[in-house]
Amino acid sequence: MTFIIAGFYYIAFIIFVGGVLLKIKQYWTTPAPIKIPTTPAPTTRLGVLYRMGKEIIVFESLFKSNKWIWIFGWLFHFGMFAVLFRHLRYFLDPVPVIVVMMQPLKYAAFAMLIGLSGLLFRRIFVARIRYISDPSDILMLILMLGIGISGTMMTFFGNVDIVATKSFFIGILTFNFQPFPTHPMLLIHLILVAVLMLIFPFSKLLHAPGIFFSPTRNQVDNAREKRHIAPWAAKLDKTRSV
Amino acid sequence: MADFDIPAYRTIKIIPKPVEGTMAHVKPYFAKPEHQEALGFPGEKPENWKQIAIDKLGEIVKKYKSVALFMDICVKCGSCTDKCHYYIGTSDAKNMPVARQDLLRKVYRRYFTFAGKYFPWLVGAVDLTEEIIDEWYVYYHQCSQCRRCSVFCPYGIDTAEISMAAREILDAIGIGQKYCNEILGKAQKIGNNLGLPGPALENTLEGLEEDIEDETGVVVKMPLDVKGADILLVTPSADFFAEPHIDGLIGYAKVFHAAGASWTMSTYASEAGNFGMFIGNYANTQKLTMRIRKAALDLGVKRLVFGECGHAWRVAYSFMNTMAGPFDFLDPKYPVPEHICEYTNNLIEAGKLNLDPSLNDDMVLTFHDSCNIARGSRMGKKAGGQFEIPRAVIKAVCNNYVDMPHDTIKEVTFCCGGGGGLLTDDIMEVRVKGALPRMEALDEVTREHGVTHMAAICAICKSQFTKVIPYYGFSMDQIVSIHQLVSNAIILDGQQTESTTEPDKKSAD
Ligand code: SF4
């Protein structure tokens, strides 16, 4: 068991990291041949940082658009970030003080679950969103819910051997394998997380790295001042007559 | 009046439920082989069209970060679904921006992604077929590339970029749209979208000079191809003949005259509009833009000013420096290019124009922000200048001004319904229905504030509105150019005026 889970995690991790890095490389190197910021756009780099910051931290565009999607989406994402942060205590030894102090963040799991349920509800019951949903969109929410629910069960009602879980994971990290503390919830939780890592580079989850590269949001509005030539467009330039 | 139902105003702004295929029957005429070939596209659909289309998609994904990213990262959140004026006006499910993108995305997934290759049913990936091509042609010509959806997308996904890519693929397999491609060919060959040759242009301008002299008693020149002039004005060719565009052109001439500027227009570059953008083709857009550079060099001008137009201004402001720059041979004191509203506003701020806004007292104005100016470019030094400057000009020449509801203007303005290469009578139904949200907003300020006229700042908006506004019970002369208002209010030196009011009322805003 220990080795199956460990092996599965190594594979999932390699595919996750490798796949995402390849995608980031693609987004990084694909040229943006003309200026297309959605205006009004900042006229300085600093302004762009501010714009991107608002987009990433408060989901500004979503807020402008639809308060329901915004509140569910925000609860889910920031609930998840809080929960992830708290997970550091399963990997770090000794547990950093800040992580210990943030112990109440365990309740963020409920924010995450409420957000996910709201999004799933809308996906099924709002006709417009149902129309644009593929099976994968629904399955993805169910997968996240599965992870969230199994995790919450363990935190609040479980009798999982945390010490053993932690040494198992530190074992994986240090190639010094420790026995897997067999517990059905933990098994479900860990398998679902590995599945999530596996599909990440092949799915819409790429929005997480992708948002940083979006030309309509990350470009400075300075087209009149600066030329903005992609390498392939520079070749066309050479054929110009004047 | 029409063989389709004009959508009713929604008393409460309810979002329509999506219905499959309400607009599937509307598609524009196909380009003829000669229109296609003139732009370097195949005249007919080649035998191996499928492979060519897939290869083209692959090429675009490599060339454009926007398309590469947008194909991958849409999370189907639904935020954009109710933001498109064509969806609001038609309820057609495929006119929801994300559904429109999906028409291309499902093919991209099938041929370019792991998930789509091995689990197509899971991610909605499909093979490219004749039916898909037909869907592309229909629904990518029901997008005016207005970018409204992009404002509301958490990742800034811009359906306009996808529409442009799709049209580029269609062109590559010999399926072009007649309106865009025929016009683009004319502009590249003759210098303007209408195909007006130099002598015709000269005639028109002489006629206008006479009109101004009759009206004001002042000789105002409309110079053409004058070497050594300071300013080259490039304006959409609709300004030479269409109403109310032409009144705008008269306005520019009066402003230049009042400022004592040395200016000229050019026959070689007698078109500000650039339909190359609509079909998403870099090379063709660049080729047309280069005419402006060449005209500026040949005439030896120092400044470039653009007349009132939306998409023309997007190409000029956002693309021209990149595609046809550097413009280091022009006077570095001025931005390249300048919008006529920036030019006029600077003069107004400097107190150089003698304006009597009471001459427009017979109107209560509102202003339609055109989409390409609002979301694809800027005026002035500050972000958002594209909203403030046109309003400042209007308020300097009119005493009665009201904005339309805030969720229909500025950054979130609704397209007129005729942008992006859709301004053609063969898809009138799309145009009329797409105008619904703007008409609702106009109706609201008409009822609540007694608005009588709507100023527009784009040649396409002006043509589109004068044509569709009667379907909604307004009359076409309710649409005015901004510089038509300037023209009404400006008092030139030596002008015989019928006005009884004092000209110094201009502080009235
Ligand atoms: S760009 Fe404009 S017309 Fe096209 S889908 Fe988006 S909102 Fe609709």
Ligand code: SF4
């Ligand atoms: S708003 Fe953006 S991410 Fe959401 S469905 Fe529309 S295109 Fe996709």
